[in-house]
Amino acid sequence: MSKISEYSELVQTQHINTAGTLFGGNMLAWLDLAGVKAANDFLKETDAWGVVTRAMDKVEFKEPVFLGDWVNCESKVIRTGSSSLEIEIKAFAESKDHGQRLACTANITFVAVVRNDEGKLVKFNHNLNCE
Ligand SMILES: CC(C)(COP(=O)(O)OP(=O)(O)OC[C@H]1O[C@@H](n2cnc3c(N)ncnc32)[C@H](O)[C@@H]1OP(=O)(O)O)[C@@H](O)C(=O)NCCC(=O)NCCS
Numbered sequence: 001m002s003k004i005s006e007y008s009e010l011v012q013t014q015h016i017n018t019a020g021t022l023f024g025g026n027m028l029a030w031l032d033l034a035g036v037k038a039a040n041d042f043l044k045e046t047d048a049w050g051v052v053t054r055a056m057d058k059v060e061f062k063e064p065v066f067l068g069d070w071v072n073c074e075s076k077v078i079r080t081g082s083s084s085l086e087i088e089i090k091a092f093a094e095s096k097d098h099g100q101r102l103a104c105t106a107n108i109t110f111v112a113v114v115r116n117d118e119g120k121l122v123k124f125n126h127n128l129n130c131e
Helices: 024-043
Strands: 005-010 050-061 070-080 084-095 099-115 121-123
Touching (some): 024 050
Antiparallel strands (some): 005 070, 050 099, 084 099, 099 121
């Protein structure tokens, strides 16, 4: 079983949309970074340079997020392939005014990569299993 990784952001004025809530594109970027955190934690003993995002699935915006909320993401590896890893991400919004709620969820597939002789990032078989 893989461990849970954590990543947080504070919602500031530059993150707000015309409806006065968190712009979904910012949430997507934060989910992606939260996924990268879990992927990098998982791969840290390997020779992988890092990961690139291959697919974003099952993105759900469940609750609006407001100015001044903290967005606390919990992410973990739920499936491993040869070079890929699927990460489940849960983003909890939290503030004194609005309490804590599960605001957004997603599953993101990353591919472990290394640089080849030409400096290009190519897939890397990590040989790890999350079971
Ligand atoms: C990631 C990349 C290096 C892999 O290239 P590739 O050698 O053609 O490899 P493939 O895409 O065929 O497969 C790599 C893995 O992704 C998986 N994969 C491919 N498409 C997928 C999808 N839609 N959903 C989930 N997994 C997928 C494959 O099954 C494979 O997994 P495995 O090795 O565990 O069996 C290349 O696709 C790439 O550079 N993509 C752009 C990445 C990017 O710019 N991301 C945004 C910025 S980080």
